[in-house]
Each structure stands twice: as C-alpha cells, then as structure tokens.
Amino acid sequence: MEDAGKKLVTEGVDCKIPVTEAWIRKHRLLYDGATRHPFIRSIRDGSVDFSYFKRWLGQDYIFVRSFVPFVASTLVKSSKESGDGLDMEVILGGMASLNDEINWFKNEASKFHVSLTSVVPQKANIKYCRFLENLTSSEVEYPVAISVFWAIEVVYQESFAHCLEEGNLIPEELQGTCERWGNEGFGTYCKTLREIADRCLQKASPEVISKAEVAFLSVLEYEVDFWNMSIGEA
Numbered sequence: 001m002e003d004a005g006k007k008l009v010t011e012g013v014d015c016k017i018p019v020t021e022a023w024i025r026k027h028r029l030l031y032d033g034a035t036r037h038p039f040i041r042s043i044r045d046g047s048v049d050f051s052y053f054k055r056w057l058g059q060d061y062i063f064v065r066s067f068v069p070f071v072a073s074t075l076v077k078s079s080k081e082s083g084d085g086l087d088m089e090v091i092l093g094g095m096a097s098l099n100d101e102i103n104w105f106k107n108e109a110s111k112f113h114v115s116l117t118s119v120v121p122q123k124a125n126i127k128y129c130r131f132l133e134n135l136t137s138s139e140v141e142y143p144v145a146i147s148v149f150w151a152i153e154v155v156y157q158e159s160f161a162h163c164l165e166e167g168n169l170i171p172e173e174l175q176g177t178c179e180r181w182g183n184e185g186f187g188t189y190c191k192t193l194r195e196i197a198d199r200c201l202q203k204a205s206p207e208v209i210s211k212a213e214v215a216f217l218s219v220l221e222y223e224v225d226f227w228n229m230s231i232g233e234a
C-alpha cells in the first residue's frame, strides 16, 4: 500500500461528518477493493469457481473461530464503559449470531463435502487471526476494538448485499451464503455497530482515533488478502 502523503483523520471531535464516514471517503479505493472483490463479483454474476468457494468456506470457518475471542474481548471492554449498557447488549447479540454461524459453517461444509477438521489455515488467514489475537489485549482501547469489529462485519455485509442486488445470477447453492451476510437484519446490525463506533470515536483522543484508523485500514487489507487467498492468489 502506498500511503505517502495521506494524513490520518484525527479531527473527529469537531467534524460534522462521523469519523467512520470520513475514513471510508478517504480510503475509498481500499474499501471498494474489500467490498467489491473479483471473488464477490463472480458470485454475483454466477461465474464463481466452486473450488474457490469451498476453499473460502474452510478458511472462513477457521477465521470465525478466532473472531469469537476477539468479540468476547470487545464485549468485556464495552462492559467497562460508562453508559447505558446498550453497547454490551448489541455485542452480546453479535456473539449469539456467531454461535449460529459456526453451526451454519458445519452444515454448509457437509453439503459441499468440505472436511473442516482437515482444513489447513493459509498464510493470509493466520496473519489475520494473529492480528485479531493481538487486539484482544486489555491494553487495546475500546474505540479501537469496536471500530475493528464494525469494519470486519461491514465488509461481509456490503460484499454479500452487493451480490444480492437486482440482476444477480447467484448460483442457487450460494444463495444462502449471500443471504447470511447480505440480509436486511445484518445490515441494521452493522449500522448499529457503526453508530456505537462513531459515538466512541467522537469522545476519543486524537491518538486513539489515529490508532483506530490504522486498525481499520489493516482490516481492509486483511480482507482483500483473504479474498485473494480464496481465489488462490495469495
């Protein structure tokens, strides 16, 4: 990534637009790279290679299993925030759906004859999981963690909602996958996470906002690498 000349957004406090909005505008190309990846476009236009889909499925199952402790650590951070406790309930809801998701992966894997117990995590996946593990530390501030949480969820939400847009030729077997993350309820959930993140970022110090922006960018890069890995290009 060529980042020369780019300044980090640290003026969140007095900005009219929410911090996450400023980030997306500033990093549009990378954001679109993560949410409109060729793999996603191939699902939408029906040209997807099923061997790539199966690779994605096995790798994503491993990813989701390491996503859970990260979300749990974010839940712990939210519980220490002074507030009405609503953040914690939203994150708890997210954890509950991850439980369903793990079962969904097992079910999908058996449909596609993917053996989840023999999946070997690939490099891009290992790096992404390690990044998440580092963020579980209590030293990592809540605004950083909640921004990362939102970014991870929104990439899948935007990607699969794009697949479902009018005129799609999604293969029948992948309709359920697209609906899992592209459905309206998941969209609403991501919006709520974004509002929580923006509220936290608004109160955060410029230093913490910068850290959160760097972490947001890392998520986008890891997501692009993850899709690339799925199509065998990493």
Ligand SMILES: Cc1ncc(CNC=O)c(N)n1
Binding pocket: 060, 063, 064, 067, 101, 152, 153, 155, 156, 223, 226
């Ligand atoms: C690599 C990756 N990024 C985001 C998600 C969506 N969050 C939880 O399911 C996911 N499953 N996998």
